[in-house]
Amino acid sequence: MECSDGGTYILYSAPHSLYAGRARAYLIKRCIPFEERSVGHSSFTEIKPIGKLPTIPTLVTPNGEVIRDGAAIIDHFESTFGRLFRPISPLQDMVSSLFDVIGSEGLRRPAMHYRWNFPEDNDEFLHYHFFSLFRPDTPDREQKTISVMEMLRTTTKMRGVTGDTKELVEGLYIELLDALNSHFQHTPYLLGGSPCIGDFGMLAPLYGHLARDPYPAALMKKLAPRVYRWVERMNRESQDAPEYFDFDTDFLQKNEIPETLIAVLRVLSQDFVPETVASAKFLNLWLSEQNPETGSPAVFQLGTSPLGNVEFQVRDHTINAAIAPYRHFQLQRIHQIFDEVETKTQIQIKQILKSCDMADILNVRLNRSIGRKDNLEVWLD
Numbered sequence: 001m002e003c004s005d006g007g008t009y010i011l012y013s014a015p016h017s018l019y020a021g022r023a024r025a026y027l028i029k030r031c032i033p034f035e036e037r038s039v040g041h042s043s044f045t046e047i048k049p050i051g052k053l054p055t056i057p058t059l060v061t062p063n064g065e066v067i068r069d070g071a072a073i074i075d076h077f078e079s080t081f082g083r084l085f086r087p088i089s090p091l092q093d094m095v096s097s098l099f100d101v102i103g104s105e106g107l108r109r110p111a112m113h114y115r116w117n118f119p120e121d122n123d124e125f126l127h128y129h130f131f132s133l134f135r136p137d138t139p140d141r142e143q144k145t146i147s148v149m150e151m152l153r154t155t156t157k158m159r160g161v162t163g164d165t166k167e168l169v170e171g172l173y174i175e176l177l178d179a180l181n182s183h184f185q186h187t188p189y190l191l192g193g194s195p196c197i198g199d200f201g202m203l204a205p206l207y208g209h210l211a212r213d214p215y216p217a218a219l220m221k222k223l224a225p226r227v228y229r230w231v232e233r234m235n236r237e238s239q240d241a242p243e244y245f246d247f248d249t250d251f252l253q254k255n256e257i258p259e260t261l262i263a264v265l266r267v268l269s270q271d272f273v274p275e276t277v278a279s280a281k282f283l284n285l286w287l288s289e290q291n292p293e294t295g296s297p298a299v300f301q302l303g304t305s306p307l308g309n310v311e312f313q314v315r316d317h318t319i320n321a322a323i324a325p326y327r328h329f330q331l332q333r334i335h336q337i338f339d340e341v342e343t344k345t346q347i348q349i350k351q352i353l354k355s356c357d358m359a360d361i362l363n364v365r366l367n368r369s370i371g372r373k374d375n376l377e378v379w380l381d
């Protein structure tokens with residue numbers, strides 16, 4: 001199968017970035033030749049205006065196309081060079097897409113908490129990484145490093161981690177590690193012998209923050225060795241699954257969704273569903289009041305939350321988190337998969353979502369769609 005258009009790609013990224021980890025793993029698994037560059041590289045100045053936001057990952061293809069956003073980078077390869085990591089079975093495709101959106105949007109609380117709330121263990125390591133983003137001749141390099149780190153530390157609260165919710169966030173994360181660790185007893189990847197789109201989404205928080213920063217890395221190694229091995233495996237070109245002995249390299253049998261994976265989704269549903277329901281309610285009201293122009297941005301700069309916050313309940317705790325339309329943008333794929341299949345398959349999808357307490361996800365739809373134009377997520381008609 002043709003994998004790429006032959007030349008070398010440039011990936012603007014950073015070793016400690018949450019979202020860059022997802023795109024990097026995809027390029028590795030797809031055997032795409034690429035060179036990683038820092039956002040501090042002089043060439044990024046020309047790329048930034050085309051990417052519209054200075055976020056990583058941003059990819060430049062051999063013919064000069066600039067693609068900002070991890071999901072868009074993956075979609076580019078899946079649609080241009082062949083569908084390799086999106087299962088053909090609509091049930092598996094739906095589960096894979098669900099893991100993708102939860103990985104990229106639903107695990108920011110543990111990812112931020114375990115990065116920023118353990119300064120004694122993490123800060124020296126993080127300082128090295130953030131300092132290294134700036135070129136050595138950058139004026140006030142140290143001060144700039146501290147400012148970036150302090151700005152990002154505030155996003156922990158923005159996502160809903162406070163003194164009142166900290167234990168809940170930790171409890172849910174430990175349950176997730178436990179459930180994933182049990183699942184990986186049976187298969188090397190979420191859906192069998194090959195990674196799916198959902199593996200890449202889940203890798204975003206589970207690699208860049210949770211498997212690398214000193215405090216959570218130790219926790220993962222100690223509590224969930226199989227999850228740690230999956231993180232390693234996802235960053236290697238080969239299947240890297242010797243401990244599964246003769247496991248093949250395909251997805252599981254048509255339509256098979258293992259019970260251990262349902263158990264993982266059940267853990268994830270606990271805050272993902274109420275947050276998504278509350279966020280959709282908020283945004284639908286906001287859309288009817290503000291009626292944003294078609295083509296206006298539905299994405300904002302990191303550290304800002306211009307739309308406001310929502311409150312939702314998880315196990316008797318109230319979480320207050322910033323609104324991010326992006327999760328609804330990604331959920332559109334799940335709605336599209338559901339809408340396009342025959343009734344019999346729709347019933348099976350509903351059964352699976354019900355069994356993992358995610359039935360509401362199908363009904364949580366915004367009154368306006370979100371699309372992508374010139375590298376930005378924008379409101380459509």
Ligand SMILES: N[C@@H](CCC(=O)N[C@@H](CS)C(=O)NCC(=O)O)C(=O)O
Pocket residue numbers: 017018019020054055056057068069070071104301302326
């Ligand atoms: N939706 C984007 C999010 C990318 C993102 O927020 N990346 C972070 C680093 S992990 C970033 O570049 N932040 C810098 C900024 O927003 O200015 C994606 O999936 O690629």
